[in-house]
Amino acid sequence: VEPLKLGMSDVFAGVKILAIGSGKGGVGKSTVSANLAVALAAEGVKVGLLDADIYGFSIPRILGLLDVQPTVLDENTLLPIQAYGVKLISMGNFLQEDTPVIWRGPLLIKMIEQFLNDVDWGELDYFLIDLPPGTGDVPLTIMQKFPESRLLLVTTPQETSVHVASRTAHMAQKTNIRITGIIENMAYFVCPHCGERTEIFGHGGTERMASELGVPILGRIPIEVSLREGGDIGRPVLATAPQSTSAQV
Amino acid sequence: VEPLKLGMSDVFAGVKILAIGSGKGGVGKSTVSANLAVALAAEGVKVGLLDADIYGFSIPRILGLLDVQPTVLDENTLLPIQAYGVKLISMGNFLQEDTPVIWRGPLLIKMIEQFLNDVDWGELDYFLIDLPPGTGDVPLTIMQKFPESRLLLVTTPQETSVHVASRTAHMAQKTNIRITGIIENMAYFVCPHCGERTEIFGHGGTERMASELGVPILGRIPIEVSLREGGDIGRPVLATAPQSTSAQV
Ligand SMILES: Nc1ncnc2c1ncn2[C@@H]1O[C@H](COP(=O)(O)OP(=O)(O)O)[C@@H](O)[C@H]1O
Numbered sequence: 334v335e336p337l338k339l340g341m342s343d344v345f346a347g348v349k350i351l352a353i354g355s356g357k358g359g360v361g362k363s364t365v366s367a368n369l370a371v372a373l374a375a376e377g378v379k380v381g382l383l384d385a386d387i388y389g390f391s392i393p394r395i396l397g398l399l400d401v402q403p404t405v406l407d408e409n410t411l412l413p414i415q416a417y418g419v420k421l422i423s424m425g426n427f428l429q430e431d432t433p434v435i436w437r438g439p440l441l442i443k444m445i446e447q448f449l450n451d452v453d454w455g456e457l458d459y460f461l462i463d464l465p466p467g468t469g470d471v472p473l474t475i476m477q478k479f480p481e482s483r484l485l486l487v488t489t490p491q492e493t494s495v496h497v498a499s500r501t502a503h504m505a506q507k508t509n510i511r512i513t514g515i516i517e518n519m520a521y522f523v524c525p526h527c528g529e530r531t532e533i534f535g536h537g538g539t540e541r542m543a544s545e546l547g548v549p550i551l552g553r554i555p556i557e558v559s560l561r562e563g564g565d566i567g568r569p570v571l572a573t574a575p576q577s578t579s580a581q582v
Numbered sequence: 583v584e585p586l587k588l589g590m591s592d593v594f595a596g597v598k599i600l601a602i603g604s605g606k607g608g609v610g611k612s613t614v615s616a617n618l619a620v621a622l623a624a625e626g627v628k629v630g631l632l633d634a635d636i637y638g639f640s641i642p643r644i645l646g647l648l649d650v651q652p653t654v655l656d657e658n659t660l661l662p663i664q665a666y667g668v669k670l671i672s673m674g675n676f677l678q679e680d681t682p683v684i685w686r687g688p689l690l691i692k693m694i695e696q697f698l699n700d701v702d703w704g705e706l707d708y709f710l711i712d713l714p715p716g717t718g719d720v721p722l723t724i725m726q727k728f729p730e731s732r733l734l735l736v737t738t739p740q741e742t743s744v745h746v747a748s749r750t751a752h753m754a755q756k757t758n759i760r761i762t763g764i765i766e767n768m769a770y771f772v773c774p775h776c777g778e779r780t781e782i783f784g785h786g787g788t789e790r791m792a793s794e795l796g797v798p799i800l801g802r803i804p805i806e807v808s809l810r811e812g813g814d815i816g817r818p819v820l821a822t823a824p825q826s827t828s829a830q831v
């Protein structure tokens with residue numbers, strides 16, 4: 334494990350660090366991270382949010398910040414962007430939304446370190462990190478740099494997602510990171526025409542994973558068109574589940 | 583670009599190489615890759631399938647091959663696994679499904695090269711590559727090693743997915759890889775109770791992307807519970823769309 338840069342350990346000392354991960358893409362990690370950050374800020378908590386998905390950044394769109402750049406204080410320091418009471422930074426604040434970041438692993442880590450060291454986060458109570466999919470360079474670096482952090486897992490109920498999500502869980506266990514719990518997203522769909530429920534992505538996978546890992550299921554979020562619409566237009570819908578989650582974190 | 587190993591360029595000379603990508607995870611890349619491979623094989627085509635998602639491998643589950651290992655011919659050569667007439671290889675054939683692959687970039691590439699060089703693929707007409715999410719090490723290496731390959735994009739209709747998928751499209755354009763077209767997945771949901779349609783993930787994003795890139799939409803796949811179930815239990819459902827797609831490829 335690389336030694337922490339002195340500046341870094343001061344900035345985040347005493348801050349509750351929560352990584353939101355899954356291993357599988359498209360299960361709602363960014364949606365949960367953004368809504369959770371907004372929910373915490375609404376309760377008066379000082380919260381920072383790092384979009385650590387350098388290739389697949391999506392936090393700027395979810396929070397309606399597509400054309401906002403961070404303020405440059407000097408050549409080594411940036412001020413994070415603020416929205417809904419949340420301080421945040423993302424690769425999407427430096428690029429057009431459709432621009433590919435065609436980097437190999439080491440450059441990703443340099444960028445993550447800059448987001449951690451060169452951004453003036455100020456005083457924080459919580460620091461949320463929206464992890465990319467997979468169990469590679471970025472999640473590994475984050476878990477090594479923040480041994481005190483916790484992991485919040487997000488999964489959808491089907492087997493494919495649950496098994497890929499458990500890889501991130503096992504990675505956390507190997508690097509001694511505590512798992513706070515699991516959020517099951519897209520748990521069921523209520524038809525707007527007839528009100529009947531369909532479990533499009535099945536059920537039961539999350540329970541099995543929770544009992545295998547010995548962690549609680551902190552919330553279940555149904556498939557809601559308003560949640561998807563909110564993500565597309567940049568107005569995060571505080572789905573009821575994350576609110577109850579913020580109490581649990 | 584690293585020089586191709588001599589053996590490699592011989593093996594894939596004259597083979598039609600199709601990478602299936604999206605940038606965004608969870609949109610159905612693996613589901614489309616597996617179904618497309620099975621559809622091509624059903625038409626008598628000799629097809630190979632590489633699961634290039636080393637961290638998030640899911641092809642073994644989708645094709646019902648969880649406990650199958652490739653046959654070792656000698657210390658440098660493996661025989662690919664065969665199912666449904668498709669020759670395939672995946673990280674999932676070497677590990678338990680829940681085991682995390684905690685590697686940094688360079689090891690990923692070593693593994694991809696072994697899958698390309700040390701597997702005895704035999705005679706092939708088509709070689710399908712199921713890309714991981716993102717625009718990093720693996721897609722970059724594949725596009726550099728196979729300049730003649732084509733890219734099939736998979737997206738779901740909502741803005742977030744379309745913008746992340748376009749990053750992979752722009753990456754392909756930068757590396758002079760032709761895009762064959764786009765498959766729109768999870769296009770709409772038909773309620774099993776009342777038969778009404780809901781566009782859970784919106785509509786219109788794919789058309790905009792197709793016209794911006796100047797490529798056709800090759801097929802639309804609705805959200806179908808049977809497709810998800812087939813993926814969970816390892817019996818690929820030949821959704822009607824990929825069949826019409828195999829004609830287009
Ligand atoms: N509960 C939900 N209901 C409807 N759409 C959702 C829900 N959760 C997430 N989405 C949508 O699904 C897509 C993927 O979510 P995202 O948060 O980007 O996932 P990830 O960060 O895991 O890749 C987004 O378009 C988002 O708006």
Ligand SMILES: Nc1ncnc2c1ncn2[C@@H]1O[C@H](COP(=O)(O)OP(=O)(O)O)[C@@H](O)[C@H]1O
Nearest residue numbers: 493607608609610611612613804805806810813
């Ligand atoms: N059209 C569809 N209808 C219902 N479920 C689908 C559909 N396409 C994919 N899925 C399911 O969605 C999940 C994600 O698909 P997957 O192929 O693993 O995506 P990716 O390879 O892009 O991560 C899987 O559980 C799969 O079964």
Ligand SMILES: [Zn+2]
Nearest residue numbers: 524527773776
């Ligand atoms: Zn209905």
